[in-house]
Amino acid sequence: MRASQKDFENAMNQVKLLKKDPGNEVKLKLYALYKQATEGPCNMPKPGMLDFINKAKWDAWNAIGSLPKETARKNYVDLVSSLSPSSESSGRVDKEPGSESVVITSEDGITKIMLNRPAQKNAITIQMYQEILSALEATSKDDNSVITVLTGNGDYYSSGNDLTNFTNLPPGGIEEVAKTGSILLRDFVDCFIDFPKPLIAVVNGPAVGIAVTLLGLFDAVYASDRATFHTPFTQLGQTAEGCSSYTFPKIMGPAKAIEMLIFGKKLTAHEACAQGLVTEVFPDSTFQKEVWARLKAYAKLPPNAMRISKELIRHNEKEKLHAVNAEESTALQGRWLSEECMNAIINFLSRKSKL
Numbered sequence: 346m347r348a349s350q351k352d353f354e355n356a357m358n359q360v361k362l363l364k365k366d367p368g369n370e371v372k373l374k375l376y377a378l379y380k381q382a383t384e385g386p387c388n389m390p391k392p393g394m395l396d397f398i399n400k401a402k403w404d405a406w407n408a409i410g411s412l413p414k415e416t417a418r419k420n421y422v423d424l425v426s427s428l429s430p431s432s433e434s435s436g437r438v439d440k441e442p443g444s445e446s447v448v449i450t451s452e453d454g455i456t457k458i459m460l461n462r463p464a465q466k467n468a469i470t471i472q473m474y475q476e477i478l479s480a481l482e483a484t485s486k487d488d489n490s491v492i493t494v495l496t497g498n499g500d501y502y503s504s505g506n507d508l509t510n511f512t513n514l515p516p517g518g519i520e521e522v523a524k525t526g527s528i529l530l531r532d533f534v535d536c537f538i539d540f541p542k543p544l545i546a547v548v549n550g551p552a553v554g555i556a557v558t559l560l561g562l563f564d565a566v567y568a569s570d571r572a573t574f575h576t577p578f579t580q581l582g583q584t585a586e587g588c589s590s591y592t593f594p595k596i597m598g599p600a601k602a603i604e605m606l607i608f609g610k611k612l613t614a615h616e617a618c619a620q621g622l623v624t625e626v627f628p629d630s631t632f633q634k635e636v637w638a639r640l641k642a643y644a645k646l647p648p649n650a651m652r653i654s655k656e657l658i659r660h661n662e663k664e665k666l667h668a669v670n671a672e673e674s675t676a677l678q679g680r681w682l683s684e685e686c687m688n689a690i691i692n693f694l695s696r697k698s699k700l
């Protein structure tokens with residue numbers, strides 16, 4: 346059966362009302378069918394290799410070849426209706442509770458910042474960096490907040506920087522992304538360096554990249570025995586950040602730090618504990634119960650004494666840490682423009698059909 350122009354327009358409206366993100370693959374298919382239905386076969390010049398998003402769109406449209414406009418229109422309508430059970434297209438577009446990517450809660454003097462993208466292994470988007478930064482700034486000034494905890498929801502603590510952060514290219518192209526990314530990274534890490542109260546990582550599962558390096562700036566790191574610690578910077582054509590080029594050699598000695606930061610050796614929780622990066626490891630079966638009981642007890646300790654002790658322990662290092670952070674952020678800005686880095690990101694994203 347044919348799809349009328351009215352069916353096509355209805356389907357376009359239904360797409361806007363979808364409550365659940367249908368995923369990149371489906372979105373590309375919808376884009377391609379829409380373009381084919383309205384303009385016919387792909388008539389645009391092929392975008393450059395680094396223009397990830399537009400290239401993905403071009404590829405999807407071009408792949409349809411000479412499919413007639415009418416068939417493309419029908420396929421579009423069919424695809425939308427397969428995504429839109431009647432309950433979903435009824436018009437409600439409220440955000441589901443708990444659908445935020447960073448969930449911030451406060452209870453018993455503990456501020457919990459929980460990374461909440463379990464399906465993406467809690468990969469950190471640009472918006473999440475900003476939200477974490479704002480949460481740290483707010484909690485540092487909140488008298489009711491005694492200790493602050495960073496943790497992850499689901500099976501991962503975090504898979505580190507979301508590699509799709511590199512794909513939404515603004516008009517200034519990759520150079521602009523690298524420049525703003527470097528500033529964001531520097532501000533983000535500065536906030537951890539300056540955080541005045543006890544900062545605890547509850548590492549509920551594997552940690553990758555920046556989720557690992559930042560641990561050197563925490564006051565305690567509690568890990569499930571399921572957690573692993575992986576900094577595959579060289580494999581990604583990138584370099585160390587989070588002040589790890591300074592904190593890791595200091596914590597574990599240069600030889601072990603080099604294995605992690607240059608060669609990308611992944612540590613188990615027990616190995617990371619033996620190297621001094623982790624404070625204590627707990628069996629996964631009792632991890633949450635034991636750790637939160639301990640944190641509740643710590644949050645009852647006199648807050649000012651804890652804050653002043655932290656200042657005494659940390660203040661001599663602050664200037665150095667800010668300088669290291671600035672250097673690392675500048676080095677990464679250059680790395681993000683390198684062919685080594687581009688190729689590594691393209692490989693990951695193509696493996697995941699995100700290009």
Ligand SMILES: CCCCCCCCCC/C=C\CC(=O)SCCNC(=O)CCNC(=O)[C@H](O)C(C)(C)COP(=O)(O)OP(=O)(O)OC[C@H]1O[C@@H](n2cnc3c(N)ncnc32)[C@H](O)[C@@H]1OP(=O)(O)O
Nearest residue numbers: 464465466468504505506507508510522526530554555697
């Ligand atoms: C220039 C702009 C940047 C601005 C930002 C400024 C500050 C950033 C500075 C920090 C820079 C770098 C530090 C880093 O963190 S480098 C480390 C980056 N992380 C990785 O390389 C990890 C990549 N992921 C993986 O290797 C694997 O996914 C995994 C974590 C080992 C898990 O493997 P799995 O087989 O168990 O699961 P998988 O199917 O792969 O993943 C499930 C879905 O999650 C998506 N996903 C996982 N990790 C990431 C990620 N880091 N970025 C984006 N997406 C991720 C994965 O694609 C799957 O999605 P889907 O189901 O296919 O849709």
